[in-house]
Amino acid sequence: MSSSEISGVREPQPDPLKEYRFSEDAIAEMEEIATHYPERKAACLPTLWIAQREYGGYLTPPAIQEVADRLGLSFSEVEGVATFYTMYNLRKRGRHHLEVCTCLTCAVLGAYDIVHKLEHELGIHLGGTTSDGEFTLSEAECLDFCGAATVMQVGDKYFTQLTENNVMELIDQLRGSPDYTPAKLADAIVKIHVPLSSQTGGGSSKPEDLLLPAGPML
C-alpha cells in the first residue's frame, strides 16, 4: 500500500497480478450477502471480510481486485474502503493479533502496564510482529467491554480482566493453540452476515462455535 514516509521520487508501480482465491462456498456466501442490500456495492464491507479470510487474514492487492471484480466496483474504490477501516489488515499479521484496549477504563486499570510487559516479553514494539510470526501487538480503542477491563482482543475472542501478572499465561496458551486467529475473526464476522441456514464456507459451521465468547463485535 501507499507509504506515507518521505522518500525520493517515486514511479508508478507495476499492476498487481490478478488471482482469484474465493472458494465456491465463499462465493455462495457473498451472493447471499449481496441479496441483503439494494445494490451490490453495499456488500463491499462483508465481502472484504470474506476476502480477508480467504486470503489468510489480510487484504493483498489481488484480494482487493477480486472483491472489486466480483461486486463490479473499481479497484480504487474498494481500496479506499479497505484502507479506511482499521480492522481490515493490509499487511500480514502474526498468527495471533494481540489488540490491547488502551482506552480510558482499561488505561486506568493498567492497560499500558500490560502493553509494556508484552513488549518486553515478546521483544517487539507496538505495531510490531515477533520474528517467529506468532504475535503482532497493537493498541485498540475501547472494545466496549469496559466492565471487565482490562480487555484484549485476539482474533475472534475477547480476554478480560487481564493484568501484568496473568497476561503471559494467556500468551503461553495462545502459543499452544493451533489456530490462525486473524482468519478466524474474519470468518466469525462473515458468519454474522450470513443467516445460519445458508452458512457454508470456511471455519466451523456449528452454531455454538459461532457465538463470540465475549463482547459484541459489530
Next chain:
Amino acid sequence: MSDNRLTQTEPSLNPATADMINIKINGLDVQVPKNENLIESAKRVGVDVPYFCYHPRLSKGDAANCRMCLVEVGMPGPDGTIRMMPKPQAACTMPAAEGMVVQTDTPKIVKDRKGVLEFLLINHPLDCPICDRGGECPLQNNTLFYGPPTSRYIEEKRHYPKAYPISEHVVFDRERCIHCARCTRFTEDISGDAQLGFLKRGADMEVNTFADTEYRSKFSGNVIELCPVGALLSKSYRFKARPWDLHSQKSVCSKCSNGCNIKIDYRQDKIQRINARINEDVNEEWTCDRGKFGHDYVSSDNRLKTPMLKQNGEWMPISWTQAYALLAEKLKAAGSNSAGIGGAHLTNEDNFQFQKLFRKTLGSSNLDSRTDRVHGSETTLLSDRFGYHGMGNSIAQLQSFKSYLIVGSALADELPIIFLRVRKAYRFHGASVVSAISKKDSSSPNVGDFATVEMIYRPGTEIALLNGILNILFNENLLPSNPGVDLKGLQQSVSDWTPAKVEQETGVPAAHISEAAHILAAGTMALIAGKEIREHPHYETVVAALGNLMLATGNPENLNIPERVVNAQGAKDMGILPDLEPGYAPVAQLGKNAHEILESAAKGELQALWIAGEQILNTYHDKSLVRQALDQCPFVIVSELTMTETALLADLVLPAASFAEKDGTFTSCERRIQKIEKVFEISRDIKADWLIFSELAAMIDGSPIPFSAADIFTEIAAAITEYAGISYKSLGDGGVRWRSESSSTNTKIFTAIYTPPAKN
C-alpha cells in the same frame, strides 16, 4: 460583481425551468429553478460564493467536503417571519426553496470562511513560489479574498514525497492536496475509469491510484485543470512558465474530428500548454490527452523551415522562388495528368484553394481526401439516403438517448468527446449501452467498461450480427408498430438468421444477441459506427444494414458514422473528392479516387502527385502500393510540417504551417464549422497551405491571391449552398453547424447481402 477571480465565476449553467421559485440573496430578489444549489443561484445575481469542491459537472456524492461555501440560510415560518438556521449551510448542496433567504457576507460567515481556510492551510505546504498553479490558484485566490491574514499553526506540517509522476502526463504533489474529491469524482463520473480514489482517512487521507499503479486514462489531463490547487500538475508544463507570462489564444484542437474548443497558452513562440475552452455543444469543458498533450509537434525542432528538393538522392534547401518556378513548370506540363491526395488535416480554406488549383488551374479532378479507405461515391452512402453527412445527431444530442449501439469502434480512442457524451448518458441519465466490436478494447477507459452487453464478433460478420438482432426484433415483436416503412421484405430476408445460426457465424453467444436486441428496442436509440465499419471491405453493404436496423427501430435520424480526422468532413465539403465539387455538386469529368491515383502513379502513368499534409504511408492500408506509387511518379510534392516517412519519398517537400500558425476553419464530425486563429509564426518561410496553392495558381494562370483565410471563407460561403449565410465573423467562439437538422425522408429498405469473411 464582488470580484473577478480567474477560475471560478462563470455564468450559471442551469437553464430556467417551469418550476421557478423566489429567493432572496443578500437582500436581492431572484427567481431560480426549484432545488437549484445556492452557488448557482448566487451566480445569477453576481454574488460570489467561494468554493473548492463544488463543480457543476461532477456529482455531489462525495462532495460538500471543503466547507468553503458556507452561507447563512433562513426560511419563512408559518407566520411569515424568517427564521435563520442556527448553523451555516453548505451552499453547494443546499437546494433553493420558496421564500428562502440567503446571506453570504454576514460577520459570522466571514469568520467561518477564515476558519475553514485556516484549517485547509494547516497542512498545505504554501510553496506557491514554485507552484505551477500560483497566480491562477483558487486556494490562493480564496485565501486572498476570504482567508485569515495569519495562521496559528506552529507544528510540523504533514509531509509526503514531493511531486512524482502518476501517469504519462500527470505529476502529483500530494502535500498540496486539499481533499476536494474533484479528481476522484472526475474519474468516476466523467471519464469512467475510476482510477483515482481516496485512501485512508482523517489527516492521512490521500488521493491515490489502486496499489500505487500508473494512472492510465485517455482523459487524465482534465484533472490538472480541475484540481483547485497545484496538487495535480502537468508533466510537460511543469516549471515552464508563470501563468501571467503566458499569452492565450482561442483555438480548436487538431487531433480529431470532435473539434474540442481549446486555449493555446504560449510564450516565446512555443506552445506551453493547452487547456479546454468551454463549449457546451461540443466538449463542455473537457479535452482528451491526445488533444491536450499532443501538440508539441508544432514547436518541434524538426519543423521544416524551407522548401527541400531531392536531387540525386540528396536533399537540398531551396528558396520559395525556386520551388514555385519548379512547381509551375512541372505542374503546367502535367496538367490534367496530375493528382492530389490529402486534405483531411488541412483547413477548409486550404482545401478550397487545393481543389481550385487542381480543378481550375490544372484541369484535373484527381483529388481525394479519403485515404483510410477506398469507397464509392459519398452521395450514395448516407446523404442521399438519410439526408445527412456522417452524423445524424449532434455531439450534444448524443447524451440523451435511452440506448446506444456502438459498432466497430474503440470510441474512447477514436472520438473521445463522443465517448464522454455516451458515458454521461449512462452515468447521469440511465442509458444502456450495447457494444459490438471485433477485438476487445482493453485500454482505459473504454465503452466495454460500462456496456450492458459487449458482443465480440468475428471480424467481417457485422451483417450477420445485425441480421440476428433484426430477426429477434421481428420474432419477438419488439419493433414499433408503425415504422412508416414497409418492413416485409426485410423481415423475410432476416428470417433464417436464427440466434443459433448467428452465434455460429459471429461467435457471439445467442443470449447476448437477444439481450442486445431487447435493449435496443426499449426506446430512442442512437448508433455510432467506428473505424472497423469505415474500413470495412464491404463498407456500403454494412452501412445499408445499419440503416435498416435504424429504420426498423424507428430511429432513422440517429445513425452516426462520424469522420475521425480533424477536418475530414470539411475536406469533403470542399470537394476534395474525385466525383464531387465543393458542396457535393457532381463534377463534369470524373476524377480518380485515392486508390486509383496510387495505382496509376505506381504504373508510371501519373506525371505529378501532390500529397497535402497526409502521412499516406501510415494511413493507407496498402503500404507497398504507396511506396511504388511515390517511387514511380516522376514528380511527387509533399507539403508537410516535418520530414515524415512519406515526405522522404517525395521529390519536393514544402514547409507548411501548422494549425497554430494560420487562420482558417475546420468542420468537425458533427458538421460544426469552427475557427482556428494564428497564434505565432515560427519562420517566415513556413506558409499556410492555402497560400502555397494560391501563389502557385497565380504563377500558372494569374488567378488572384486571396488576402486572408477570411476572404476564402467568404468565397466558400458563396460557392457552397450548405455554407451560405455563414460568415467568418458569425462563426464566433463556438462555431456554427451546417445542416444541423437531419432531414431523413427515407423509407426505403436497402439490400444488405452478407458476404462471409474469408476463412483463413
